[in-house]
Amino acid sequence: MNNEQLATVLSELYSPYGYQMYTMSKFEEYDLYLRNRDFLLSDRVLTFTDTDGRLMALKPDVTLSIIKNTEISEKGIEKVFYRENVYRPGNRGFREIMQIGLECMGEIDNYCIFEVLLLAIKSLKAISDRCLLDISHMGLLSRMLKQYGFADETKQRVLNAISSKNLHELREICQEAGVCSDALEQLVGISGSPSLTLPQLQALFPDAPELAQFKKLLDALESTGADCVHVDFSVVNNMSYYNGIVFRGFVEGVPTGVLSGGQYDGLMEKMKRKGRAIGFALYPDLLERLFEPSQTRTADAVLLYPVDADIRDVSLAMQKLTGQGLRVSAQPADTCGMGCDKIYRLEEMRD
Helix, strand or coil: CHHHHHHHHHHHHHHHHHEEEEECEEEHHHHHHHHHHHCCCCCCCCCCCCCEEEEEEEEECCHHHHHHHHCCCCCCCEEEEEEEEEEECCEEEEEEEEEECCCCCCCHHHHHHHHHHHHHHHHHHHHHCEEEEEEEEHHHHHHHHHCCCCHHHHHHHHHHHHCCCCCHHHHHHHHHCCHHHHHHHCCCCCCEEEEHHHHHHHHCCCCHHHHHHHHHHHHHHHHCCCCCEEEEECCCCCCCCCCCCCCCEEEECCCCEEEEEEEEEHHHHHCCCCCCCEEEEEEHHHHHHHCCCCCCCCCCEEEEECCCCCCHHHHHHHHHHCCCCCCCEEEECCCCCCCCCCEEHHHHHCC
């Protein structure tokens, strides 16, 4: 499956749930990203001056553009999906990266959150049955950190340590702050199936409403037969923006997450938009290593012809083969044949 095929499959997956295709310009005013630079993965953005003198940017993020440009009606819900390219710095300059994802914004409730999680699972399943959705809840983590009273700078260090599961660093930070790290270490150590982890979370958060919501969502996902949900509290995100469910998706054969998402009510509030929001993005470029050449071929067969062949003979042979429903690549006889199983030779087709 190539990127185009995957985009089609996911479009057919999201549309029946009421998600509409959203397209946007490659450009946004740079001020949008300047005001929300700590939401971005990097503060490096490609910019240029427009003909009217405005400083513009090649978009490094889709979510910010969608929030800015989508009208959300009073007590309404907007559901959009997209297939867009973003521009982010890499090891060798900026890279163009494809994203396929969706956003649900407005007066969202637990069902809306459940639906987005379900579609994230279905998206991973469309790629491979051997997949995993790691899920946590920023509300529970925020509740615990509030009890510790960390300064904002210390809080970010704690989040970094939790994300990397670096218990040694977590203990050092807590020692510097003069607090005991035991509860935080227990939370970071919680990892496994919902049935295994929910009792552990209940012991840490006996009366937390966030845990009640978390359990409802996990129970609902279990009722659908989802067998790839994995609770892992090392899945964290910027607490200034993300306040509820956060998650990351993996497929076997790819060493990094291919899907990420979460609930970002804080970003909606900062951008002065009504309601709440949740969404995710999938990165098809990370999947290239999954597919064998036979799965990404653009042709079913190759027609090899002598370099001095008559163009009309080649054309007639191509008409005959494509008329059989084959995708055929005509190539000079001294090429490798693209590794296709079916190879036709012009001289043989004349017989």
